[in-house]
Amino acid sequence: MRRAKRMPPGAQAPTAAEQAAEGGQLPGQPLKKRLTTSAMIASLASEGQRTKPAPFGHALVEVAKNRPEVVGMTADLGKYTDLHIFGREFPDRYYQMGMAEQNLMLAAGGMAHEGFVPFVTTYAVFASRRAYDFISQGIVEEGLNVKICCALPGLTTGYGPSHQATEDVAIFRGMPDLTIVDPCDALDTEQATRAIAAHDGPVYMRLLRGNVPLVLDEYDYSFELGKAKLVRDGADALVVSSGFMTMRALEAAKLLEADRVSVAVLHSPTIKPLDEEAILREARRGGRMVVVAENHSVIGGLGEAVAGTLLRAGVAPAAFRQVALPDAFLDAGALPTLHDRYGISAEAMARSMKSWM
Amino acid sequence: MGERTTTLANAPSLEERAYRIRRNALRMGEVQGQGYIAQALGVADVLAAAYFHALRYRPEDPEWEGRDRFLLSIGHYAIALYAVLIEAGIVPADELETYGTDDSRLPMSGMAAYTPGMEISGGSLGIGLGIAVGMCLGLKRKGSDRFVYNLMSDGELDEGPTWEAAMSAGHWKLGNLICLVDVNRMQADGPSTGVLNSEPLPEKWEAFGWHAQRVDGNDVGALVRAFDAARALEEPKPRVIICDTKMAKGVPFLETREKSHFMRVEQHEWAQALEALEAGRKA
Incomplete structure (x- = not known):
């Protein structure tokens, strides 16, 4: 059925997703103060949160200083993927390939x-869709050493489905031999950039760019390709998460402390190959x-990867839940x-988890 | 270890090379009983001129850094490329009979990891030219003066990425890129003009910043002149040689066969085809 036109603000009927999630505007109620969509790439940082600018771009510059074979290529999105930092440092190693993602690859x-x-670099929607x-055929089938680093993974822009890569992991998980990485914050992004440069093989990395939150330096953590790391321990629930949802899980865990719910967070930034050993352990x-939290659709992402791992090993947790985006074209x-x-803000995640306990 | 750059005085003529390429292709076709025979016969002269006049390579070292790269974008033309790789001594002749059989190094559609001398995994049509663009950029970075040849079909001109790559090559002024378009005017569903008309061809390529030539792709002499002109051009532009070829060229009773994209040849016809080919052989 063709999607219906929107109603004017205030008369908008709640979507199924809104009804399912808390915090939706109900018709007939006075308008809440409405936020604006802002620029294409809004920072994920909450107010007052520590950030680092362009961690991918700066880390790549450091890598490239000792690796003359490293080059940067983009499809008219250098500035929006932080690759321009690399381009500024190494102009003759920076290839502007135009807005032609097929040719870029x-x-x-x-x-x-x-x-x-x-x-x-490009946006995740363009690389995946x-x-x-x-x-698949120009890079990965031949095992070529290309790193595909894509901004706007999952729900990191308010521009709607044309720019929201809510299914990129589902798409790429089906591709044999492709390593998939979903870093959490600035520290993770820097370390992951170095790690994928050192790895011989094709990689898809979900990129956080601009002023990226800095969180994991407060924990005993370092990125290792293919490894999940326990960032926080807890007795009541185990969150397995990737990307910035690890940051949200850590915030949610703090909120849940007030309710005497003790939450462990296992950060799994490598989605493929999955660190099944750590997850099963x-x-x-x-x-x-077990709660799997990801900045991605409930279909085909980390959640289903973890569920499959548990089922195949005959491990049945007390319960299994997903904090993930609905199977829908988002607003x-x-x-x-x-x-x-x-449901992927820290508060919404804490509310969901509390209701599940 | 000789770098083979020109046709030696005592070497077989290009016409004889083309004949042997066709013969190899027919023998491989017979293993399957059907296949992309007509394309292989049609493009044999182009391959003869490429491998025995234009390309620099070492048969005993197919990955020699100093080679000209030859990309087979049209994966299903693998039978034609195997035929020339065998003639060039890159693939052993006794593997010919394994074509398209289990565990063979000569699969029906070309794959880089399977066959010596096969540079890329083509077959998802329209991918070769873009890979060639990247290789050309890479060779320039390395300061290499080698050429990248990309063999594609007129059917691949239907594909959007072909034109992304064509525009990109023009933008980067890739003077080390030579694209060979085999225009046999026959696609999977029928004649190209009915499937999706891609003419006028030279004008299209020129508009994308290319130096374009159009030749009779079954005239070895014309092909040699076109290759020479493409290589000698000093203007920093990518070069395309549009080769008008005849499906199943060299075997008259197959040339007129209508269903030529994936041609069925009856068991008793293979010997006749080889005889017909032999009859047209120029000693």
Whole structure:
């Protein structure tokens, strides 16, 4: 059935997702103060949170100083993926390939054929939806050493479905031999950039850019490709998470402390290959509920990957829940509104988890 | 270890090379009983001129850094490329009979990891030219003066990424790129003009910043002149040689066969085809 036109503000009927999530505006109620969508890339940082600018761009510059074979390639989104930092430092190693993602991926494959290590950037929607075949047949099937680093993963823009890559992980998980990385914050992004540069093989990395929150330096944590790390321990629930949802899980865990709910957080920034050993080890400990939190659709992402791992190993947790985006084309709007609406803000996550305990 | 750059005086003529390429292709076709025979016969002269006039390579070292790269974008033309790789001594002749059989190094659609001398996994049509663009950029970075040849079909001109790559090559002024378009005017569903008309071709490529030539792709002499002109051009532009070819060229009773994209040849016809080919052989 064709999607119906929107009603004017205030008369808007709640969507199924809004009804399911708390915080939705109900018709007939006085208008709440409405946030604006803001720029294409709103910062994920909450007010007062520590951030670092362009962690990917700066880390790549450091990597490239000792690696002359590293080149940068983009499809008219250098500035919006922080690759321009690399371009500024190494102008002759920076390839502006134009707004042509299919050709971008093929040309990166060609560069890798000649021994170079291209770091390729665009938005996650364009890499996953538009350029899939070219990544599959031009890069990954031949095992070429290309790093595809994509901004706007999941719900990190309010521009609506054209820019919200809510299914990129589901799409890419089906591709054999492709490593998938979903870092949490600035520290994770820097370390992951170094790690994927050192790894010989094709990688898809979900990129946080701009002023990226800095969280994990407060924990005993370092990024290791293919490893999940227990960032926080807890007795009642085990959260397995990737991307910025680890940051949200850590915030939610603090909120839940007030309700005497003790939450462990296992950060799994490598989604493929999944660190099944660490996940099974933690899931077997002490009959906790397992909650998988991801900035991605409930379909085909980390949640289903973890569920499959548990089922295949015959591990049955006390309960299994997902904090993830609904299987839907999401709304346009301001990120804080949308994160709350779809249940991936820290507060919404804490509310959900409390209701599940 | 000789770098083979020109046709030696005592070497077989290009016409003889083309004949042998066609013969190899027919023998491989017979293993399957059907396949992309007509394309292989049609493009044989282009491959003969490429591998025995234009390309620099070492048969004993197919990955030699100093080679010109030859990309087979049209994966299903693998039978044609195997035929020339065998003639060039890159693939052993005794593997010919394994074509398209289990565990063979010569699969029906070309794959880089399977076959010596196969640079890329083509077959998802429209991917070769973009890879060639990246290789050309890479070779320039390395200061190499080698060429990248991309062999594609007129059917691949239907694909959007072909034109993304064409525009990109023009933008980057890739003078080390030579694209060969095999225009046999036959696609999977029928004649190209009915499937999706891509003419006028030279004008399209020129508008994308290319140096374009159009030749009779079954005239070895014309092909040699076109390759020479493409290589000698000093203007920093990518070069395309549009080769008008005839499906199943060299075997008259197959040339007129209508269903030529994936041609069925009856068991008793293979010997006749080889005889017909032999009859047209120029000693």
